[in-house]
Amino acid sequence: MKTSFKDLIVYEIYPTSFYDSNGDGTGDLPGIAAKLDYIQDLGFNALWINPFYVSPFRDGGYDVADFFDVDPRFGTLEDFRGLIAQAHAREMKVFLDLVAGHASVDNREFRRSAEAERNEFSDLFIWNSSVWDLEPGYRLISGMYPRHGCYLVNFFAHQPAFNYGFNKVEYPWQMTYQDERTQQARNYILDVMRFWLAQGADGFRVDMADSLVKNDEGKQATIAVWQEMFSVIRKEYPDVFFVSEWSDPAQALKAGFDADFVLDHWDNFYHRLVRSTENTRGVSVFNGGGDMAYTLRDMQYRFREAEKYGACLSLISGNHDSPRIADFLTEDRLRMFYLALMSLPGIPFVLYGDELGMRTADLPSKDGGYQRTGTRIPMVWDDTEPHHGFSQTAGQTYLPYCDINRVSVQSACADESSLYHYIRKLIRLRKDTEALRDPHTDITEENRVLRFTRGKDLELVLNLSDTAVPVRGEVIIASREITDVLPPYTGALVRKP
Numbered sequence: 001m002k003t004s005f006k007d008l009i010v011y012e013i014y015p016t017s018f019y020d021s022n023g024d025g026t027g028d029l030p031g032i033a034a035k036l037d038y039i040q041d042l043g044f045n046a047l048w049i050n051p052f053y054v055s056p057f058r059d060g061g062y063d064v065a066d067f068f069d070v071d072p073r074f075g076t077l078e079d080f081r082g083l084i085a086q087a088h089a090r091e092m093k094v095f096l097d098l099v100a101g102h103a104s105v106d107n108r109e110f111r112r113s114a115e116a117e118r119n120e121f122s123d124l125f126i127w128n129s130s131v132w133d134l135e136p137g138y139r140l141i142s143g144m145y146p147r148h149g150c151y152l153v154n155f156f157a158h159q160p161a162f163n164y165g166f167n168k169v170e171y172p173w174q175m176t177y178q179d180e181r182t183q184q185a186r187n188y189i190l191d192v193m194r195f196w197l198a199q200g201a202d203g204f205r206v207d208m209a210d211s212l213v214k215n216d217e218g219k220q221a222t223i224a225v226w227q228e229m230f231s232v233i234r235k236e237y238p239d240v241f242f243v244s245e246w247s248d249p250a251q252a253l254k255a256g257f258d259a260d261f262v263l264d265h266w267d268n269f270y271h272r273l274v275r276s277t278e279n280t281r282g283v284s285v286f287n288g289g290g291d292m293a294y295t296l297r298d299m300q301y302r303f304r305e306a307e308k309y310g311a312c313l314s315l316i317s318g319n320h321d322s323p324r325i326a327d328f329l330t331e332d333r334l335r336m337f338y339l340a341l342m343s344l345p346g347i348p349f350v351l352y353g354d355e356l357g358m359r360t361a362d363l364p365s366k367d368g369g370y371q372r373t374g375t376r377i378p379m380v381w382d383d384t385e386p387h388h389g390f391s392q393t394a395g396q397t398y399l400p401y402c403d404i405n406r407v408s409v410q411s412a413c414a415d416e417s418s419l420y421h422y423i424r425k426l427i428r429l430r431k432d433t434e435a436l437r438d439p440h441t442d443i444t445e446e447n448r449v450l451r452f453t454r455g456k457d458l459e460l461v462l463n464l465s466d467t468a469v470p471v472r473g474e475v476i477i478a479s480r481e482i483t484d485v486l487p488p489y490t491g492a493l494v495r496k497p
Contacts, residue, residue: 043427084200102154114145203241361402
């Protein structure tokens with residue numbers, strides 16, 4: 001594979017909802033393979049596929065019962081290998097979700113650890129010493145299994161935490177992260193990595209990557225554990241790529257990740273730039289409000305940390321856990337956002353359907369999605385009823401189509417002025433312009449006009465003011481039609497004179 005990880009442009013797929021190839025109402029791995037030409041034509045050179053492992057799906061597949069097999073709803077291992085082969089034939093990389101911090105209560109190794117008699121899996125997960133004790137400050141579940149103890153959860157109650165140990169030990173049942181017994185969890189996750197890399201995967205997005213070692217303020221022990229695991233797996237697979245769900249580049253990149261997500265967290269520039277509302281931190285910068293100084297300070301800090309480690313930020317349109325970006329921005333401002341996403345340093349990630357301007361549906365929870373369920377709805381492929389090209393089944397789809405999303409791939413492709421075609425142009429421009437992949441940018445702001453250096457002679461200009469400003473240089477692409485001025489809430493990539 002010729003593509004450097006710094007040249008990646010990644011398309012995220014929630015497999016339940018992308019394309020149903022066999023008419024059972026649920027998306028699957030052969031369905032992803034069937035749509036690779038579409039993804040490639042858009043310009044993406046990598047996929048991130050959300051979990052498809054065997055799971056009871058109480059948390060969208062992030063509750064893994066078997067880390068070493070494909071859930072039957074999505075196909076088989078042979079289907080996975082076929083998808084990999086077809087993606088690699090198109091020089092596309094494939095990244096999988098690595099759930100490193102926890103398993104499902106249905107996981108066979110967890111069930112063995114829950115047995116009354118000690119066995120080889122007793123220390124793989126975190127258990128306290130008495131079913132009657134619920135030590136304060138810990139999420140412990142009691143009375144579910146024969147073992148005389150409570151298990152510690154990593155997130156939901158059905159997600160027992162792997163035992164990477166504790167940095168600060170407070171009770172006798174807690175092991176320091178340097179205890180040799182905690183090596184079992186590291187070895188287990190290394191075996192998971194090896195298995196899928198041997199099947200042809202190119203790397204992993206790591207779920208809750210900062211959650212391994214407990215009582216770890218500052219995450220220094222978790223950083224050390226990741227450094228240890230990376231030192232092992234990178235010797236065996238030198239080209240493997242890892243991106244972290246951490247959203248703290250000073251920690252994640254020090255741990256050895258190639259990239260760190262900038263997630264939709266209230267305290268970072270991404271949220272304040274485009275997603276903040278009156279319900280969070282007030283109107284976003286893109287919508288005329290926001291704390292500009294804080295936003296730019298956090299942005300510059302994160303870019304500088306990535307540069308320091310020779311790594312990348314991963315900027316996102318959204319993901320399976322967040323409301324759709326089109327919920328927050330008008331189409332003109334949405335285009336300005338995508339101009340920034342494809343022009344700034346880092347690795348862009350786009351959630352399936354965001355290229356159509358898909359919006360979040362109001363749906364009851366399914367698969368433990370809760371308010372996230374409405375983001376994970378089926379892709380709108382065409383304008384045919386009842387399932388809009390997602391499935392040929394005559395019955396119901398697993399997650400329902402919602403008529404809030406009326407733009408299909410079919411109609412977007414036919415409309416040269418669509419958001420789809422604009423994003424397609426931006427991706428090609430990014431691939432053809434080395435300066436847009438430059439890890440360094442200097443940021444200046446004056447009267448809500450932001451300027452980002454891109455290489456030696458390019459500049460990304462975002463006019464977030466209520467006043468038009470003169471264009472200084474040759475416009476390469478803009479978020480809407482412009483003349484010699486940049487209207488309010490318009491962006492342009494400019495070649496400086």
